[in-house]
Each structure stands twice: as C-alpha cells, then as structure tokens.
Amino acid sequence: MDDPAALLEPFLLPARIERLREAARQRTRNLRVVLDGVHDPHNLSAAVRSCDGFGVLELHVIESAKPFRVRRKVSQGTEKWIRIHRHPSPLEAVAALRAEGFELWVADPRPGGRPVDDLPWEKKLALVFGNEKDGASRETSQAAAGFFCIPMYGFGDSFNVSVAAGVALAVAVRERLRRLGRHGDLSAAEQEELIAEWMRRAVKNADRILTHLATRGSADHEPSDEPLEE
Amino acid sequence: MDDPAALLEPFLLPARIERLREAARQRTRNLRVVLDGVHDPHNLSAAVRSCDGFGVLELHVIESAKPFRVRRKVSQGTEKWIRIHRHPSPLEAVAALRAEGFELWVADPRPGGRPVDDLPWEKKLALVFGNEKDGASRETSQAAAGFFCIPMYGFGDSFNVSVAAGVALAVAVRERLRRLGRHGDLSAAEQEELIAEWMRRAVKNADRILTHLATRGSADHEPSDEPLEE
Numbered sequence: 001m002d003d004p005a006a007l008l009e010p011f012l013l014p015a016r017i018e019r020l021r022e023a024a025r026q027r028t029r030n031l032r033v034v035l036d037g038v039h040d041p042h043n044l045s046a047a048v049r050s051c052d053g054f055g056v057l058e059l060h061v062i063e064s065a066k067p068f069r070v071r072r073k074v075s076q077g078t079e080k081w082i083r084i085h086r087h088p089s090p091l092e093a094v095a096a097l098r099a100e101g102f103e104l105w106v107a108d109p110r111p112g113g114r115p116v117d118d119l120p121w122e123k124k125l126a127l128v129f130g131n132e133k134d135g136a137s138r139e140t141s142q143a144a145a146g147f148f149c150i151p152m153y154g155f156g157d158s159f160n161v162s163v164a165a166g167v168a169l170a171v172a173v174r175e176r177l178r179r180l181g182r183h184g185d186l187s188a189a190e191q192e193e194l195i196a197e198w199m200r201r202a203v204k205n206a207d208r209i210l211t212h213l214a215t216r217g218s219a220d221h222e223p224s225d226e227p228l229e230e
Numbered sequence: 231m232d233d234p235a236a237l238l239e240p241f242l243l244p245a246r247i248e249r250l251r252e253a254a255r256q257r258t259r260n261l262r263v264v265l266d267g268v269h270d271p272h273n274l275s276a277a278v279r280s281c282d283g284f285g286v287l288e289l290h291v292i293e294s295a296k297p298f299r300v301r302r303k304v305s306q307g308t309e310k311w312i313r314i315h316r317h318p319s320p321l322e323a324v325a326a327l328r329a330e331g332f333e334l335w336v337a338d339p340r341p342g343g344r345p346v347d348d349l350p351w352e353k354k355l356a357l358v359f360g361n362e363k364d365g366a367s368r369e370t371s372q373a374a375a376g377f378f379c380i381p382m383y384g385f386g387d388s389f390n391v392s393v394a395a396g397v398a399l400a401v402a403v404r405e406r407l408r409r410l411g412r413h414g415d416l417s418a419a420e421q422e423e424l425i426a427e428w429m430r431r432a433v434k435n436a437d438r439i440l441t442h443l444a445t446r447g448s449a450d451h452e453p454s455d456e457p458l459e460e
Contacts, residue, residue: 019385026383042272046390055383078386150400153256153285153413155249156308160276163396166389170380170397183383 004206005196007213011203020198023081024191026184027057030124031172032102034060035068036090036140037131038161045074046162047129052078054169055183057194060085060126062093064137080201090139102126104144106136107168109158113149116168121175129165234436235426237443241433250428253311254421256414257287260354261402262332264290265298266320266370267361268391275304276392277359282308284399285413287424290315290356292323294367310431320369332356334374336366337398339388343379346398351405359395 009017033051038044044061048070051059059082061068068086070079087093097104105119106128119125128144130136141147150159150167159167176183186194200206239247263281268274274291278300281289289312291298298316300309317323327334335349336358349355358374360366371377380389380397389397406413416424430436 023384040272042270046393049386049390050393052384052386053380053382053389074390076386076388078384081385150283151403152283153403154253154282154308155311156279156282156306158306159283159396160279160304160392162390163276163280163392166393166397167400170400173381173383 003192003196004210005192005199007210008196008199008203008206011206011209012199016202020195020202021191023055024184024186024194024198026055027191027194028055028176028183028185029057029190030185031056031169031176032058032060032097032126033165033169034062034093034097034104034126034128034140036062036093036106036128036136037064037134038129039066040132040161041069041071042074043132043160043162044068045071047165048075048082048084049078050162050166050169051082054166054173056082056169057186058083058085060087060093060097062087062090062137062140064089081198090137094140094143097126098143100124104128104140106130106141106144106147107149107161107164108135108141108147109149109152110147113147116148116150116171117175119148119172119175121172122179125172127165127168127172129161132161233422233426234440235422235429237440238426238429238433238436241436241439242429246432250425250432251421253285254414254416254424254428256285257421257424258285258406258413258415259287259420260415261286261399261406262288262290262327262356263395263399264292264323264327264334264356264358264370266292266323266336266358266366267294267364268359269296270362270391271299271301272304273362273390273392274298275301277395278305278312278314279308280392280396280399281312284396284403286312286399287416288313288315290317290323290327292317292320292367292370294319311428320367324370324373327356328373330354334358334370336360336371336374336377337379337391337394338365338371338377339379339382340377343377346378346380346401347405349378349402349405351402352409355402357395357398357402359391362391 033056102124104126128136128140173183263286332354334356358366358370403413
C-alpha cells in the first residue's frame with residue numbers, strides 16, 4: 001500500500017499542502033507544555049491555541065482536576081494540529097517526560113525562580129503550568145529541575161495561567177531561534193509522518209477514502225467534485 | 231490640611247508602603263492598553279491583571295460591545311491598582327489618546343503588520359486589542375499609525391486576545407528597558423499622587439479616616455488595633 005500522504009494529496013489544494021509542510025517545518029517536539037491540574041476550560045483552550053501558534057506540537061495534560069475538554073470558541077479548533085497526551089496523574093506525566101529525556105521547569109511567580117529568559121532553552125524542556133489556585137502539584141514540583149518566573153512589576157501575585165504560558169512560549173521561540181538558529185526540530189521522517197497525520201484530519205472522510213483506495217487500488221480512483229476539506 | 235498620603239501612612243505597615251513606592255516607580259503612563267470592544271469577561275479580566283503585572287497604569291476600555299465588568303476570580307483584584315478609562319465609543323477613545331500625544335498601534339494577525347518587537351517602543355504608544363471575533367473597530371484602525379503582529383507558526387489565525395496582550399506587554403517591558411533604560415516613567419510628583427491614590431484603596435475606610443482627621447486634626451488621632459487593610 002502507498003503511504004497515506006501520497007494517497008490523500010490529490011484531495012487537497014496545493015496551497016494547503018504547502019501550508020502543512022511549512023507548519024511541520026516550524027514544529028518542535030523538544031519543547032513541551034504541561035498543564036498540571038489547570039481546570040478552567042478557557043485557560044486550557046487558550047493554551048492549546050498558543051501551542052499551535054508558537055509551534056509546540058505536543059501538549060501534556062494532567063487530568064487530576066478534571067477531564068480535559070476544549071472550548072472551541074477559545075481554541076478556534078487548533079487542537080486538531082497538536083498532539084495532546086493525557087495523563088491521569090502527575091507521576092505518570094513525569095515518568096513519560098523523563099523517559100523522553102525532558103527537563104521539567106515549573107512556572108512559579110514566587111521569589112527565587114529563574115527569570116524565563118534565562119532558562120536553558122537549548123535543552124529538551126517541558127514547561128509546567130499549575131492549577132489556577134494552588135500552582136503545580138507536589139509531584140511535578142519535586143521532579144522539576146527548577147522554577148521559573150515572568151518578572152512582575154505590580155501587586156498581583158501571578159499572571160493568568162494562559163497569559164503566563166503565552167509569554168513563556170513567546171520567549172521560548174525567540175531564545176531558541178537566537179541560540180539554536182531554528183525553532184522547528186522534527187527530522188524529515190517525523191515531518192512526513194506529521195503531514196500524513198494532518199492530512200487525515202484535513203481531508204473529509206480521509207479514513208474511508210484510504211480504505212477504499214487500499215481495497216480497489218489507487219489507480220482507478222478519481223477525486224470527486226464534492227468539497228472534501230472540513 | 232496635610233496631604234492624604236502623610237495622614238494615611240500610620241495606618242499601613244512600612245513594608246506595605248515600600249511596596250507601593252516600588253510599584254509606583256515601576257509604573258508607566260506612556261504605554262497604554264486599549265481594549266476595543268473586547269467582550270469576554272475572562273479576557274478583559276486577564277488583561278487587567280497583565281496591565282498590573284507589567285506596570286501599565288492606565289487601561290482604556292471601549293465599551294461598544296458591552297459595559298466593562300471585571301471577573302475578580304481572574305483579575306485577582308488587580309483592577310484596584312490601575313486606572314481604567316471607559317469610553318463609550320472608539321472615536322472618543324481615539325480623541326482622548328491623541329490629545330495626550332499617543333500613537334495607536336492595532337494588534338492584527340493578518341500579514342503586513344509590523345512584528346511586535348519592532349514597534350517604536352521609545353514613543354508614547356497605545357496598543358489596541360480588538361473584539362474576539364471582528365478585531366478592532368474601523369474607527370480605531372483608521373486612526374492607527376499601523377498594525378502589529380505576534381509572529382505565528384501554526385494554523386490558527388490569531389492568539390487569544392488576553393494572550394496577545396500579555397505577550398505584547400512582555401515585549402514592551404523588555405524593549406523599553408533595553409532602549410530607554412527604564413520602564414517606569416512617572417515624575418516624582420506623579421508617583422506621590424499615585425501613592426496617595428493607592429493608600430486610599432489600601433487603607434480600610436480611608437475616606438472616613440481622612441474626613442475625621444480633617445475635622446479633628448491629626449494630632450489627637452491614634453490608629454486603632456483593628457485590622458485596617460482590606
């Protein structure tokens with residue numbers, strides 16, 4: 001069987017395919033966002049949208065507060081373009097990230113944290129954002145390499161969690177570009193795999209089409225005139 | 231009559247007074263945030279909190295969508311420490327800001343905007359953030375010196391409005407420090423005035439105390455043991 005990307009390509013406009021390729025080039029897997037018990041759906045959804053916008057492919061959600069649900073009005077459907085890993089507890093998230101060689105850094109506005117600009121951005125970093133009221137869990141904090149803060153000039157004790165995540169990711173992009181010369185870090189093979197995954201999401205009824213082509217062979221299949229993109 | 235700050239000083243702990251002074255030193259009046267028809271209370275409240283955290287003293291709210299109301303769970307009460315100007319329409323906000331010599335720059339993710347890092351941060355800037363759905367109003371856009379964007383790497387068309395404001399303000403602080411050497415820009419007299427304003431908000435029943443002192447004279451007044459700060 002041909003690879004799914006090649007089979008689905010005729011169902012997408014060339015400009016659309018170029019956009020998928022460009023986004024895949026700009027995606028990073030070496031920078032992760034971890035939402036540790038964040039429970040406000042608005043904050044979760046805005047963080048999803050920021051991951052997409054800042055090129056973060058993989059988001060980890062620790063569902064200790066409640067199950068992760070996206071509010072599409074806020075996320076604008078961007079959850080389609082990132083990979084979301086759900087973890088039932090902090091320890092499971094920590095184990096998964098450590099197994100992949102990530103250093104955890106926990107956002108914490110209290111004094112003593114490292115300013116966000118000075119994080120070791122050239123490493124594989126997982127940025128942890130905790131619950132709106134109590135911060136990150138004890139387990140995640142204990143497993144972390146350290147805490148980081150966004151310097152504050154006023155009276156509030158912290159920023160809104162989705163704002164903090166957005167600011168940290170903006171810094172991440174800037175520092176990664178400055179120190180590493182690039183933000184995207186997927187290998188050619190990983191990019192191809194991701195593009196195939198995205199095509200399946202971009203083409204309406206992609207799985208049905210792929211099954212059809214696999215059984216009948218692709219040569220005799222003609223794309224129909226129906227609108228096929230979602 | 232003595233000045234209110236001197237009269238209220240005995241009712242505050244020295245550490246608290248020092249915090250007010252430090253925050254006043256870090257406040258800017260030359261950078262404004264304008265919320266132009268933003269209607270989601272979560273976004274409004276997170277933007278208020280970001281203004282406080284990034285030292286922006288004055289926030290302009292254009293109430294064309296609906297009246298401005300803060301959600302305290304999100305703002306964390308930070309509305310107490312900034313000055314909020316309400317404008318019934320975009321034109322009134324534009325007139326007020328122009329009269330004070332501000333250049334308006336509108337956040338707009340569409341191609342062609344100036345990247346946020348490159349704004350003329352050494353000038354008096356008003357950053358305009360528009361409605362979640364339709365962006366900034368026509369009137370504000372027409373009055374603007376230009377549009378700015380936060381570079382994006384994904385599929386979404388924009389960031390959540392409170393995230394965009396937070397990212398832009400973080401850049402503002404960094405660039406103002408780099409280019410001007412300082413972020414806070416209130417004169418000594420403006421700082422004193424602001425501290426007096428804040429003391430009135432920090433001391434419980436401040437106005438009653440001031441009236442009392444004004445009629446009886448301050449010499450025979452002893453601060454009570456009651457907790458006086460809110």
